[in-house]
Amino acid sequence: MKQGLSLRVSQHLALTPQLQQSIRLLQLSTLELSQEVDQMLDDNPFLERNDESADREDFGIGSADTVVSLGDRITEVATSSVAADAVDMRATADFDEETSAVSDSEPDWEGDGSSGLSADDSEWGVEARARNGAQDEELTDPTERQSEHETLQAHLHRQALRLRLSPEDSAALRYLIECLDDDGYLTDSLEDLARGLGAAEGEALDELVHRFTMARGLLQNLDPTGVGAGSLQECLQLQLHSQIEEALDEGTTAEHLELLRLCQRICALPLDLMARRDIKRLVQLCEAKEALVREAMVHIARLEPKPGRRFVDVERNTVVPDVLVQPLGKVAGSMRFRIQINPEVLPKIRVHDVYASALRGHRNAGDAAGHAAMQQRLQEARWFIKNIQQRFDTILRVSTAIVERQKNFFTHGELAMRPLVLREIADELGLHESTISRVTTAKYMATPLGTFELKYFFGSGLGTDSGGNASSTAVRALIKQFIASESPKKPLSDNQLSDMLKEQGIECARRTVAKYREGLKIPVASLRKAL
Structure with missing residues (x-):
């Protein structure tokens, strides 16, 4: 075999670290980008926030409105009733001292630095709108904000305090209350709960399960009705049982009592019969008239399938839009819109001038490696800022192209939406389809018709x-x-x-x-x- 040398010319795409970072930042959501910026600020000394005001945490503003649940203050296991009462009295006293201290002090936001959280100037030169929520907060009593919401556990613990129970039964009831999920269900079996407390097999386990069984009966008699059930079927049965007892006490009509008992028989059957609305099968199994079965199903539909629903403090995931679209009116018969990046999502960061100047003025020949490493970190900081700028520039370009293509939607609504695919925007802007896909994922646009993900405007x-x-x-x-x-x-x-x-x-x-x-x-x- 003859050996020889040959030259070959070829091209290949190499992803530099700067390009890799640019691609990664482009696909991040607003929340993820904020976390990335925080991480970079911690890691790179050449980056600093372009806001000289202190963080909210320094003044306790972020935690001032935190609601401390009563269940968190109650011990899991009460060793004695006196000790349990002392814990409750001490927790209540501490709570009263905190609220009185907050309410007695005049709220003074002047000079506390919180007003600076609305950006002054940013690295991108965008004027952020000033927030005027401080004036409303001054008119609100902090104690009212703390008492706005009561958790399911707190509501049940407050009822449990009125029961005259032994220390062991009180501890078992308190433990079951803390084991409830947000819907008010006790999904774990009593045996699993007992083993979770370290009870070994034998008499100790049987005794603890018996104690939990008694406590579950007490729990299911508390308000809201149906709490402590292990399944939806049991939850409905508990509510119907309570309604029947109330009907007997109030001396209701025989027809209404018959309806409630029919509801009980229907709920004892497999729930998929109700889900399918299999009226004929239910009539056969319950041996009742069709009209009465239909009336019973309407009554069952009014029951609460999730007893803890009204106690859940639903923290709404407020979507912060990346792009703001505002109508400007018609110009030459065509509707015009203003498209801009939301100033609230722009990271306010910059290169630390003092550190950068110190690095330029200090060149120690004896530590060339250390100087090169610091120079590299400075370059990374500049790349990071440039890539963030490029990210928002790309989002703005894509958003502008989308609004231009879907003008009828912004004027007439969903029925006027045009078919649009990623390739059309990519060809118009000279970008790759994958880039458009990254831009339109987890990025939101605030419009006069609502806030939508950028992907919403694409469809076959x-x-x-x-x-x-x-x-x-x-x-x-x-x-x-x-x-x-x-x-x-x-x-x-x-x-x-x-x-x-x-x-x-x-x-x-x-x-x-x-x-x-x-x-x-x-x-x-x-x-x-x-x-």
Whole structure:
């Protein structure tokens, strides 16, 4: 075999660290980007916040409104009733001292640094709108903010304090209360709870399970009715049992009592019969009239499947939009919009001038390696700021192109949405489809019609009689409109919806209608039919 040398010219794409970081920042959400900035500020000494005011935590503002649940103050196991009462009295006294101290002091936001949280100037040169919520907070009593919400555990613990129980029973009841989930269910078995406390097999385990069984009976008699149930079926049974007892005490009519007992028999059967609204099967199993079974199902539907629902402090995931769209009115017959990056999401960071100047002025020949390492960190800081700038520039360009393509949506709503795919925006801006996909994921746009993810404005098209295309988003909106105006006694089937779309000139098969309906979380016609 003859050996030889040859030259070959080839090209390949090498992802530099700067490009890798740019791609990674582009696909991050607003929250993830904020976390990334915080991490970079901790790691790189050449980065600093472009805001000289102190953080909220330094003044305790972030934790001033925190609600301390009563269940957190109560010990899990009460060794004696005297000790338990002392704990409650001490916790209440501490709470009163805290609230009185807060309410007695005049709130003074002047000079505390919190007003500086609205950006002065940022690295991007964007003027942030000043927040004027401090004036409202001054008019609100801090004690009122703390007492706005009561947890399910706190509500149950307060009722448990009124019961005259032995220390052991009180401890068991308190423990079960803390084991409830947000819906008010006790999902773990009593044996598992006992083993979780370290009870060994034998008499110790049996005794603890017996103690928990008694405590669960007490728990299920507390308000709200149905709390402490292990399943939905048991929860409904508890509520019906309570209603029957109230009906007997109040001397209700025999017809109403018969209805409640029929509800009990229906709830004792498999719940999928009710879910399918299998009236004929329920009539056979309960040996009751069809009209009475329908009335019973209506009554069961009014029961609360999640007793702890009203106590859950739902922290709404407030979506912070990345882009703001504001109408400017019509210019030359065409609607014009202002598209801008939300100033609230712009990271306010900059290169630390003092450290950068010190590095430039200090060149120690004896420590060339250390100087090179610090120079590298300075370059990383500059890259980071540049990549963040590029991220928001790309988001703004893509958002502007989307608004330009979907002007009819911003003027007339969902029914006017046009078909749009990633390739169209990518070709217009000279970017790759993967870049558009990263930009439109977990990025939100605030519009006069609401806040939407950028991906919402993209959708495939369905053929029309005129030879054009209708956006799948517009078709979904049309299906929702048809169902909203249907008769409750005669709901529209998927075939009927498909025919109605054809009358509108949109070719949409029954299976496609079913897929869109399920995507809108609308049940089938048989489940939408009024009983």
